[in-house]
Amino acid sequence: MAPGSRTRLDPERRRAQLVDLGRRMLSSRPLDQVAIDDIAAEAGISRGLLFHYFPTKRDFHVAVARSAAQDLLARVDAAGPDLPPAERLRAGVDAFVDHVTANRAAYVAFIRGSGGGDPELAAIHDDTRAAITERVLGGLAVPRPAPPRVRAAVRGWVALAEEVTVDWLAQGGPAAGALGRDEVVAMVDEALAALVTLAGGPPPAGG
């Protein structure tokens, strides 16, 4: 759908189009800094119609954040149960680095404490971290619930993965040339095995 085209869309597709648009915007700036008029103009619809789908800007923001989170988990899951755990993990890290890159502004806001402090957005972000933790723990040969040390290591690793990616982007990302995307993915991936081993857990097997 070309931006600005005043095509008639059924409500569900229109809603999805607006959420996609919001997700593209998230890569460059926090949604709370985007004017509603800009979103409507970009979608080629009136401000009134935008509010028909999302009664408040915050509703729009929450829908965008939820869509991004679902997409991340879907991509992590798509890496497939038939792959050995270590390869599944690497594919998950790959998806995660891309996700943080695409949602950079939102992650910076969350990690740097400069977000608007919206509890629903914070909950989506936190649920995503918890879901990633669960998926990683599921890929390790540990009893469930996981031993406290291993669980702490994986939680810490999720925070590390976010920070390393955001910091890499803040330093100029791939354009700066100091570190390539694949180097960042490899480093984050290898960090998990090192941290889990340190915590007394088994490293992801079969890589």
Added chain:
Amino acid sequence: MAPGSRTRLDPERRRAQLVDLGRRMLSSRPLDQVAIDDIAAEAGISRGLLFHYFPTKRDFHVAVARSAAQDLLARVDAAGPDLPPAERLRAGVDAFVDHVTANRAAYVAFIRGSGGGDPELAAIHDDTRAAITERVLGGLAVPRPAPPRVRAAVRGWVALAEEVTVDWLAQGGPAAGALGRDEVVAMVDEALAALVTLAGGPPPAGG
């Protein structure tokens, strides 16, 4: 100074007393959830006098956050240049875990993205992370500026240290008995050496 005592204090000491009070409150709840009247009552002064020292609640909050950050860095530095780097690092991690524990509510707000989004508070928090990163890099035998991989590993480790401590506290902390404080300190400490090694840097020496 007993809370509630209406002792006359010179302005500087009164200011310090109020900041101390705010810091004690931070261990249990975010300052933005504390009523100004409660702070005044606890300090044994009138609401008007409190506003004389801190014209807005936000001024008070910023002063409290700044004091806590300065105190952390002072404690990290107090570990002394005469100690071998690895011992200095362990002492620093010790201070850091205590600091996050004492400022738990503020850290949860920052890490979980549920803070009020105040840019000055976010900057204090971010400057503290950067200062810790610099001190850790200073304790490693790496050229400065540090190689990008090592810098990324240390930035990631700071995020991991915050998350592991906050998550440990969220799981019940020392009271839950699953992980002791010293185990958390050891795990965070050992994680740094593992991550720096992974990044191709030299581990802290002389422990």
